[in-house]
Amino acid sequence: MTDIHVEVDGTPVAGLAGQSIAALLLASGRTSWRRTREGRPRGVFCGIGACFDCVVTVNGLRDVRACLRRAVDGDRVELQEDDRA
Amino acid sequence: MPDVLVVGGGPAGMTAALAARRHGAERVVLLEADDDVGGQYWRHPPAGRADPDEGEWHHHWQRFVSLRAALLRDPGCEVVTNAHVWSVDRRDGMPPLVHALVGEPDGQDRAQRTFDPAALVLATGAHERTLPFPGWDLPGVFTAGAAQALAKGERVAVGRRVLVAGSGPFLLPVVAGLIRVGAQVVGVVEASGPARLAKGWGAKPWRLAGVGVGGKAVELAGYLRVLAAHRVPCRTGAAVVAAHGVDRVQAVTVARLNPDWSPVAGSGRRIEVDAVCVGHGFVPRAELAIAAGCALDGHGAVEVDDRQRTSVPGVLTAGELTGIGGVDLALAEGLVAGAVAAGGEPAPAALRRRAVFREFATRLAAAHATGPGWRSWLDDTTVVCRCEDVTAGALRRAAGSTRSRGLRSLKLTTRAGLGLCQGRTCGRTVEDLLTGVLDPGRTANRPIAVPLRLGELADHGRTGNREDVP
Numbered sequence: 418m419t420d421i422h423v424e425v426d427g428t429p430v431a432g433l434a435g436q437s438i439a440a441l442l443l444a445s446g447r448t449s450w451r452r453t454r455e456g457r458p459r460g461v462f463c464g465i466g467a468c469f470d471c472v473v474t475v476n477g478l479r480d481v482r483a484c485l486r487r488a489v490d491g492d493r494v495e496l497q498e499d500d501r502a
Numbered sequence: 503m504p505d506v507l508v509v510g511g512g513p514a515g516m517t518a519a520l521a522a523r524r525h526g527a528e529r530v531v532l533l534e535a536d537d538d539v540g541g542q543y544w545r546h547p548p549a550g551r552a553d554p555d556e557g558e559w560h561h562h563w564q565r566f567v568s569l570r571a572a573l574l575r576d577p578g579c580e581v582v583t584n585a586h587v588w589s590v591d592r593r594d595g596m597p598p599l600v601h602a603l604v605g606e607p608d609g610q611d612r613a614q615r616t617f618d619p620a621a622l623v624l625a626t627g628a629h630e631r632t633l634p635f636p637g638w639d640l641p642g643v644f645t646a647g648a649a650q651a652l653a654k655g656e657r658v659a660v661g662r663r664v665l666v667a668g669s670g671p672f673l674l675p676v677v678a679g680l681i682r683v684g685a686q687v688v689g690v691v692e693a694s695g696p697a698r699l700a701k702g703w704g705a706k707p708w709r710l711a712g713v714g715v716g717g718k719a720v721e722l723a724g725y726l727r728v729l730a731a732h733r734v735p736c737r738t739g740a741a742v743v744a745a746h747g748v749d750r751v752q753a754v755t756v757a758r759l760n761p762d763w764s765p766v767a768g769s770g771r772r773i774e775v776d777a778v779c780v781g782h783g784f785v786p787r788a789e790l791a792i793a794a795g796c797a798l799d800g801h802g803a804v805e806v807d808d809r810q811r812t813s814v815p816g817v818l819t820a821g822e823l824t825g826i827g828g829v830d831l832a833l834a835e836g837l838v839a840g841a842v843a844a845g846g847e848p849a850p851a852a853l854r855r856r857a858v859f860r861e862f863a864t865r866l867a868a869a870h871a872t873g874p875g876w877r878s879w880l881d882d883t884t885v886v887c888r889c890e891d892v893t894a895g896a897l898r899r900a901a902g903s904t905r906s907r908g909l910r911s912l913k914l915t916t917r918a919g920l921g922l923c924q925g926r927t928c929g930r931t932v933e934d935l936l937t938g939v940l941d942p943g944r945t946a947n948r949p950i951a952v953p954l955r956l957g958e959l960a961d962h963g964r965t966g967n968r969e970d971v972p
Contacts, residue, residue, distance in 0.1 A: 419550065435548035440656035448750050449641035455891040458749050460641040461660075462888070462927070464648025465542060466535075466607065467629035467787075469922035470888060478610060480922065480953070484651070485607035487537070487548065 421490035432488050439464070439471050439483035442494075450483070450496040473497050504531040504580075506843045507600055507617045509587050509790060510625035512541020513829050514821025514836035516569045518623045521840025521848075523578055530578060531617060533585040533602055535952075539570055541627060542647065543829050545655040559654055559682070561721060562829065585615070588952045590793045597622040597816035598794045601962065603954055610955045614962055621816045621843035624791050624804070625836065628784035628822035632668070633872065634931055635879040637745030637754075638780070639888050646676040646781030653679035660685070661777025665754055667691035667742040668781040669870040674725035676779060677734060687734045688775060691756055693763055693782070694870050695739030702869025717830070718862065742780055743770065743879045754778050763873025782872055785930055786823045789951035801825065801867075802930070802946060808856075809848065810839035818843050827863030834859055877935060886935065887928040889921020897932065901939045909945065912936070924948055 419434040423441065432441035439461045442450055449458035450473060462470040464484050471483040474495040483494075505527035508519045511534030519532040532539070540546060544566045546556055557563040573581055584605055590598035597619050605612030630647040632638065644660050646668055652658045664685045666677050669692060677687050694702070729736055737756075743765050744755040758769035788796075791804045797813040799805050803825040810818045820835035837852035880886070882895025900915045909932075912918065918932050919925030925932070929945025 433551065435550045437656060440652060440658045443652070443658055443660070453889070453891050457639060457885070457891060458641050459639070459888070461644060461648055461652070462639075463629060463645045464651040465629060467923065468645075468888065468927045472608075472922060478608075481608040484648075485536075 419490075421488060423488050423490070423492040423494055425494045426496055434488075434490070436488050437484055438473060438475065438481075438486050438488045438492070438494060441488045442473075442483060452498050504529045504617055504619050506530045506621045506623060506840070507597075507619035508532045508623045508625060508840070509600065510534065510541070510627055510821070511536070511539035511581070511583070512625060512627050512821060512832065513543055513566075514627075514823075514832040514839070515539075515541070515623070515625035516566075516573060517833050517836030518625055518818075518820050518840035518843070519579055519581075520569065520572055520576075521837045521846075521852075522621075522623070522844040523576055523840075525841040525844035525846025527621075527844035528578060529580070530576075531580045531582060531619075532573065533587055533600075534581065534583050535586050535607070537583045539573065539581060539583070540566060542651065543832075545651055547655060547657065553657075559679075565833075582615075586612070586952050586954075587790060588950055588954050590790055590951075592793070592795050592814075595815055597814070600790075603958060608953065610957060612958060614958070619816075621818065621845075622794070623810075623836075623839045623843050624794070624796075624812075624817065624819045624823055625821045625832075625839075626787040626790055626823055628786045628826060629926065630781045631783050631785050631930055632780050632927070633782045633876045633879070634884055634886050634894070634928075635741075635743050635745065636881060636884045637747070637751070639885045640745050640747050640751045641749065642747065642751030642775075642777045643745050644777060644779045646673055646779045649777075649779040650676045650679050653683045657683055659683040660779065661775065662686060663688050663775045664777045664779060665689050665691065665742065665756070665773060665775045666779045667693075667740075667754075667756070668783075669693040669872070670781065670783055670866065671722070671870075672781060672784075674722070674729070676781075678725055678728045680779070681728060681732055681734075685777075687732065688773060689735045689737065689756075690729065691740045691742065692736070692738045692870075693741045693759055693873065693876075695759065695761055698761065699738060699869050702867075702871075703865050741765070741876075741879070742778060745778060746772070751775065751778055759873070760875060761873065762875035764875025764878045782876075783870060784822060784826045785926075785946075786825070788823060788946045789948045791817075791819060791823060792947050793949055793951065799825070808853070809842045810835055811842065825863055826866065827859055828866070831856065831859035831863055872934075874934075880935075886931055887916075887918040887921065887925075889923050889927075890917040890919075892916050892918040892928075894935065897935060901936050907939065909933070919945055922953075
């Protein structure tokens, strides 16, 4: 079991190697990390990649499902605001 | 050219791949989207965090261990993990070409592979259905499956004080999983009432006395012991009809239900929780089957004959895609589908088990079928489409004012189902809410089955990567 560190919106957050980004965010005390265009908060809902509620930006790539992507040491995770403007 | 291509590495796909090899397929390729086989049922932490006591988390764990070992040591079987099948190309009289991207989920620059199988077995499983209620889009409201996935695969509890609600026996292992990761489960609430449960499960019990169903009773007794030991109150004929909180769930309202699942007026009781896990059965993941041209039944499951053959020559399916029946049915169907895909005759024992567990699936559906009264849980402001914030009121108004009867036109008018999940979460709900208004249609018709990056799509068009096509 290896400890890893990822950056979440620039802040270092500790996690475990192999953890999904969703599990890492939940374990760090976050329950939501995105807002819909109406401003409603969203985090994990289905946990298996079906609902797309948990998408984040990982290393600059938008719309990555946090429940499917495994965290890697040094990942830069940015919380994603839906901006349709 | 693989003799047999299997899509999906859960219980059904694993047994299908091995059965195909045993029945003479020279080459089998098994595509799995996750980075290990096992599916949602045998979901487990990654290799680097393996738990020596993993078996205590699962039923049939040793079966999984031996299935996986057999797959990995078989030189005639290639297991491709992180393989995301995004499209199939129909061909006349034969199975479709199958296009996969291999690499990180939602990644970019993934490797493209195209398969030209002699026979295709789809074992893509199901995802959970959650009926909407006011507040169901608050963070802290999870599907029951999410709680189970996070417990089994990550050892994370979704909350400290958790209520589990919905319909079906799947709620019980979810409770057990939550307790294992340290959550306090304040209750489990089943929507079907005692009369429906008795009628659905109880009729002609001798027909269930065949092979293996006894194991289900043992499993059930085990869960009930866990509930008793942890003093988890269990209610039937009730449902979570609202979640309350600001930016996250702080409490839920549980109401008694009439037999049609409409709430009994004045029966609501508020319970403080920091998480609630809700599931009302499962929806087959039918995108690839629909794209391949397979006929569906009235419930959105793929129609198969007693040999697991679909309406498309050379395309077979196994597991939850053919209807929700649980792991034993999936294992049996996989054995049958794999054998037939390889041109063999399935073992009589597999056919018998398939028949017995189909009976179990019929009872499951009868005992836990969604009652139409759930629609009255919604008020006009309740979000139905979580991606696009489309409310029940907006859907009803659009259907009424445009007199639209077409699913597609309704989607374009309201944006329901046009967001990131493409209607995976709300599709069945939209279909049900507008029953009688809407022409029949299925929201699961998604020719691009999983999202891919535009750059990847452009590359696919440019290279037409057809390594496996002779």
